[in-house]
Amino acid sequence: MKAIRCNTYGPPxxxxxxxVADLEPKENEVLMQVKACGINFPDTLIIQGLYQIRPELPFTPGSDVAGVVLAxxxxVRHVSxxxxxxxxxxxxxxxxxxILPAKACFPKxxxxxxxxxxxxxxxxxxxxxxLKDRGNxxxxxxxxxxxxxxxxxxxxVELGKRMGATVIAAASTDQKLELCREYGADHLLNYNETDLKSALKALTGRKGVNVVLDPVGGVYAEPAFRAMAWEGRYxxxxxxxxxxxxxxxNLPLLKGASLVGVFWGQFAMTHPKENAQNTRELMTWYAEGKLSPHIDKIFALEEAPKAIEALLHRKVKGKVVVQMK
Structure with missing residues (x-):
């Protein structure tokens, strides 16, 4: 079979x-013929040796997959x-x-x-x-x-609106924020053009934000935390x-606020029943037309390095996906 290989840690x-050789499933494993693989930010890190997981070289990156069961x-009882x-x-x-662990494989x-x-x-x-399990x-x-x-x-943004929250979307360009508006954001903040803490205080009538979801880190974290409400969850x-x-x-102390880690992959492995329930709820909402993933671009397998490069340099809105022939 064909595979993208990381033979040495480095850029895309x-x-x-x-x-590489074809694969065979062991006990409680599923062999998938991959039809598509989504690119995620950890993919940009794992190939550079910067992620918390460091596979033995050489290895194939990519974690978010869809396809057909080969064996x-x-x-394994729930798929055939x-x-x-x-x-x-x-x-x-x-x-x-x-090869997928059986508990990480679901009917499409x-x-x-x-x-x-x-x-x-x-x-x-x-x-x-x-939002549900960690941020309540x-x-x-x-x-x-x-x-x-x-x-x-x-x-x-989409799920926050679905769960009944007032959603403030913050991003680096007005073009990116316009997409957030389409997905239901109530307020938009370009954090390259505004003081984040002051803007959040103004938008909330100085009450502060109840929950912050932060996949970014960097310089935006502290001003966002300073704009949190009493008993907020970061x-x-x-x-x-x-x-x-x-x-x-002192900030969590003064605000009675919580810093909460979110590691979905570990949660899915250690709490498979709870993760399966969350997955069923998400799939139901999708089937009802209440969720709509945004795909920025689809690449061929041989173009996968370009897909990872685009994500690494923040040129992507929503998701990029690699599709197999």
């Missing part, structure tokens, strides 16, 4: 397309050979075949095409786990989404800005 341009290992499925792995998705809804399916699990799974977002509360035009950010999703921020610990 160092990735190569190679022929199943002993103990020939089923259309979606799933996720730590890495290995940018290939014509991938019939109306959902493969590129959409491959753009769905990690973005919406992360955003929903963050309630109807009537105010939600700030940093990096709101990205995959997780845009999903959080959801730490990632550091797309490239810098891990430091928060003065």
């Amino acid at each position: 341009s160092s990735l190569v397309l190679e022929s 199943i290992g002993d103990g 050979v020939g089923d259309a499925v979606i799933g996720f792995v730590a890495y290995g998705g940018l290939a014509e075949q991938v 809804p019939a109306p959902m095409d493969f590129p959409v399916a491959a753009s769905f699990m990690m973005a919406y799974g992360t955003a929903y786990h963050a 977002l309630q109807a009537g509360e105010t939600l700030l989404v940093l990096g709101a035009s990205g995959g997780v950010g845009l999903a959080a 959801l730490i999703v990632g550091f797309a800005a490239g810098t891990i921020p430091s928060i003065p610990l």
